[in-house]
Amino acid sequence: MIDLRLLREDPDRVRASQRARGEDVALVDALLSADERRRSSGVRFDELRAEQKQLGKLIPKATADEKAELLKRAEQLKADVKAADAERDAADTETQELLQRLGNLVHPDVPVGGEEDFVTLETHGTIRDFGAEGFEPKDHLELGQRLGAIDVERGAKVSGSRFYFLTGVGALLELALVNAAISQATAAGFTPMLTPALVRPQSMAGTGFLGQAAQDVYHLDKDDLYLVGTSEVPLAAYHMDEILDADQLPLRYAGFSPCFRREAGSHGKDTRGIFRVHQFDKVEMFSYVTPEDSQEEHKRLLEWEKQWLTSLELPFRVIDVASADLGASASRKYDCEAWIPTQGKYRELTSTSDCTEFQSRRLSIRVREGKQVRPLATLNGTLCAVPRTIVAILENHQQADGSVYVPKVLRPYLGGREVLEPVAK
Known part of the structure; x- marks a missing residue:
């Protein structure tokens, strides 16, 4: 607030x-x-x-x-x-x-407008010309099925639409991504965290997810608990009702958790494959800093996201998200969008938000500086949303024979594999 x-x-x-x-x-x-x-x-x-x-x-x-x-x-x-x-x-x-x-105050430099009114800040990497290479790119689902990595049919049979299995090398690829992401975060000074997937109402409301985003939240009525859509929620509530000493800041956590989203407003969008799903795993960065340092911390989180996507050898752009497309808690938000060849456009892979004092006031998290006690600032940044990252890797690194090149950063976590080979025609 x-x-x-x-x-x-x-x-x-x-x-x-x-x-x-x-x-x-x-x-x-x-x-x-x-x-x-x-x-x-x-x-x-x-x-x-x-x-x-x-x-x-x-x-x-x-x-x-x-x-x-x-x-x-x-x-x-x-x-x-x-x-x-x-x-x-x-x-x-x-x-x-x-x-x-009432939503957080929008930063004065944020572009005003809706979803399409973002401002592109920078682009990275080179978009492949598959035509020049002599073949038509396949989408991630066809590639994943040939690799024996993705099974959406049985996911739908077991749980319904927008659910999936990662099988064989697909499961190994997720574990490689998570381990590599946690390794980068740990090297940057983040404390790795495995967080609860169920939280109390005050935790969900305190982070701003029971307002405009409530329709996408799963609620267990019998227990009055919520399934988190991001580990941002338990990481923000981790220090709820606490006073932290100034010399403890910045506090940085890298949370790994399953995430659950109803995707209530996405009927008919991204129905093929695993780009938009109800359950997925994610590595999330979360920072507690003084309010004066929040804008610089926001830039640092963005740099760590760019470092991650660059290490995966993906072409991507950074956008300054427009005001009407911000979540309630964000004062400013940057998205990193990777190029998806078969869609012919950039799609969001990571985002980072500066929530200033909005969440800390709602969760009663304060910092003590001498005799003064006041709210601090919280920030979050996705490092790796696994399914979307797999989509980008499969499509951008596919080869003409249906195999997929493995970025160097992931090879130590995949037994040294340089290429993922098809197991089916």
Whole structure:
């Protein structure tokens, strides 16, 4: 959530952020009104309680005639205090509910617009000309089936659409990717973490995933637990309700977890293969830093993502995501999109978001600097979303005979294999 003091001091900035997100600007005025009622009712309650306490001291000393009048006033005060307390609680509840609906403030340099209004910041690698090489590229599913690596038919039989099995070399390729990604993260100073896949509501809400993203979240009603769509959630909640010392920062974690997404708004999109699925594994970077260092940390996370994709020898571009395409918690977000030959376009493989103080305020995570205690900043960055990375590797590194070149960074984790060979026509 944002700082209420900032809302009071500069409401136009918050309105502009809401407008850039394509969200309801009227929410800002409703929140200002609720906050004013909360504060004024709080003052009224305190005044009445002070009078009540003062009256309590006067009654024992009063004469008989005075006492009757004071007791009458005491009865009225009791009712007034109760009413003021209820009004204060109602205003506070309304304020908090409205505050939970407000997205993070959009960074002023973020391009304004929707999904297609991003700005390309840089491109890396060379897109292959398969025509010049004399063959038509196959898509990842056909390649995966020939390699004995992907089985979507049995995935659908067992679990339904958008589920899959990774088999044989496909399973080995996932393990190689995860090990290589964790190795890079560890070398960069991240602490590797295996995180829970089920979290409590306060963890999911605290990271901002029960607002606009709630439709994509799986909920277990009987246990009131949520399946995470990313290990960002348990990594953010890891220090919930804690005060960290400034000399502990930055704290950097690399979480590996299964991820679950309903993909409720993606009907008819990417239905072939394993690009968009309901369950997948992912290595996620997560940082806790001081608010002053969040923008530099954001650049560092992006550099680690670029290093990873470069090591996989993939052509990709970096985009500055437009304001209406940001998640609720992100102030700014960069995506790295790899070229997918059979689609003829770049598709998102990794992303990194600067969430500033938004999540830490909701999760009550603070930093102590001397005598001062204040919210810190959180950031996240995907290092390896496994299925999409497999898609990009198979399609970009395929050979005319259906085999697939193995990037050098993965070979130590694949028994030295330089090529994945087809096992079926």
